[in-house]
Amino acid sequence: MAADDRFKDDASLVGRVKRYARVGTAVGGLAARFAGDSVFGIEFDRGEQAVHLKNALGGLKGPLMKVAQILATVPDVLPEEYLQELGQLQTNAPSMGWVFVRRRMTAELGPDWQDVFASFEHEAAAAASLGQVHRARDFDGRDFACKLQYPDMRSIVDADLSQLKLIFSIYRRYDRGIDPTEIHTELSARLHEELDYRREAANLALFGRILSRVEGVHVPITVPALSSDRLLTMTWLSGEPLLAFKDKPERIRNAVATNMFRAWYLPFYRYALIHGDPHLGNYSVRSDRSVNLMDFGCIRVFKPTFVTGVIDLYRALCENDEDLAVHAYETWGFVALEREVIDILNLWARFVYAPLMRDRVQPIQENEGGVYGAQVASRVRQELRRVGGVKPPREFLLMDRAAIGLGSVFLHLRARLNWHSLFHDLIEGYDERALTARQRKALKACAIPLP
Numbered sequence: 001m002a003a004d005d006r007f008k009d010d011a012s013l014v015g016r017v018k019r020y021a022r023v024g025t026a027v028g029g030l031a032a033r034f035a036g037d038s039v040f041g042i043e044f045d046r047g048e049q050a051v052h053l054k055n056a057l058g059g060l061k062g063p064l065m066k067v068a069q070i071l072a073t074v075p076d077v078l079p080e081e082y083l084q085e086l087g088q089l090q091t092n093a094p095s096m097g098w099v100f101v102r103r104r105m106t107a108e109l110g111p112d113w114q115d116v117f118a119s120f121e122h123e124a125a126a127a128a129s130l131g132q133v134h135r136a137r138d139f140d141g142r143d144f145a146c147k148l149q150y151p152d153m154r155s156i157v158d159a160d161l162s163q164l165k166l167i168f169s170i171y172r173r174y175d176r177g178i179d180p181t182e183i184h185t186e187l188s189a190r191l192h193e194e195l196d197y198r199r200e201a202a203n204l205a206l207f208g209r210i211l212s213r214v215e216g217v218h219v220p221i222t223v224p225a226l227s228s229d230r231l232l233t234m235t236w237l238s239g240e241p242l243l244a245f246k247d248k249p250e251r252i253r254n255a256v257a258t259n260m261f262r263a264w265y266l267p268f269y270r271y272a273l274i275h276g277d278p279h280l281g282n283y284s285v286r287s288d289r290s291v292n293l294m295d296f297g298c299i300r301v302f303k304p305t306f307v308t309g310v311i312d313l314y315r316a317l318c319e320n321d322e323d324l325a326v327h328a329y330e331t332w333g334f335v336a337l338e339r340e341v342i343d344i345l346n347l348w349a350r351f352v353y354a355p356l357m358r359d360r361v362q363p364i365q366e367n368e369g370g371v372y373g374a375q376v377a378s379r380v381r382q383e384l385r386r387v388g389g390v391k392p393p394r395e396f397l398l399m400d401r402a403a404i405g406l407g408s409v410f411l412h413l414r415a416r417l418n419w420h421s422l423f424h425d426l427i428e429g430y431d432e433r434a435l436t437a438r439q440r441k442a443l444k445a446c447a448i449p450l451p
Helices: 003-039 046-057 063-071 080-086 098-109 153-174 181-194 197-211 250-271 304-319 322-332 339-357 374-387 396-413 419-427 432-445
Strands: 131-137 143-149 231-235 273-275 283-285 291-293 299-301
Touching (some): 098 143, 098 231, 153 181, 181 396, 197 231, 197 250, 197 299, 197 432, 250 291, 250 304, 250 419, 273 396, 304 432, 322 339, 339 374, 339 396
Antiparallel strands (some): 131 143, 143 231, 273 299, 283 291
């Protein structure tokens, strides 16, 4: 093994050990506290323990912050107290300095990398959990976004995922509403994919291909000659944050919401894939109300049967067809569902599908107060706990994440649209075989494996 390779392995080992120590101390302390309270009959205070967990993890940069964002949308995976505290952690973490940037760019593009650009901003334009973005310009006047991965992220992801399993196990000891085993598996797969910038470049090409003729949606274009395993260079898309539009006239807010709806759901119903991370930092809005869709690390490719299940459940709820509802849940991967559990799952399904079932202009949520879906999620949580819980399939996670994440966006915008009409425009003439053919063709063109 070459000296450089040994150094990389040693650095990876050191990074992993440090991460295990820091995160493990935080989570291990929570576990010990819970065990002690249980032995001595002391009531376990979830709110207090959640504050301890947040304080312990507050200084860390890494995937646990992204995990908290995703889990916040799935009822009962973690207690509400945990998610409220974790949600306060700094998601736009402080960026790495110029010394790191210069060293990483040299490693990815060679010692003369600065000669490629007419300008390269030293300060990061954005910093997130896995990497940071710098704005640059070439000698033809084109603006680029250069996304650099932080050092030793694979070791950090592995360490955090290991400790997340412990967090899940702690919660499961006193609340069995949802078995998170498959959810942990899904999070592991998606986070490891996010570390593969060549995979993200392929995802960009895929979405660029399928959204190229969709009015009101823009996707960056990758620059392969300036990209590598840990550097992704793409065209810069200018726009304003979505919240800058929340007080605009209703027609403008509705136009933005319509473009957001199409950007996320046309790929799902036409190609069985979805952008799995609809938080405010992953899109911006142009002056013409079109949207820029960004950050394609977290993409979920589904089997076409999963989309069929989504449509079947919609039809089952519209027609009160219990057998079709059971078939839909089984298509998704739920097993051994009893009638009472199905009724509880339908509580959540009826909430998510409600705007699609009424053919009229309306807000996404009739009661616009509070967090989108919070009241229904709380009821589902209580009912699942009462009947002994359920084990959701892994595919369920990012679909639910998209539904709730976008619902929150529409709530922020106070959009009033005919959601039924938008939805039926997408599923009109749905044919699983045609979807399968389109998906295979698109994935093959972008060298992405079939699900």
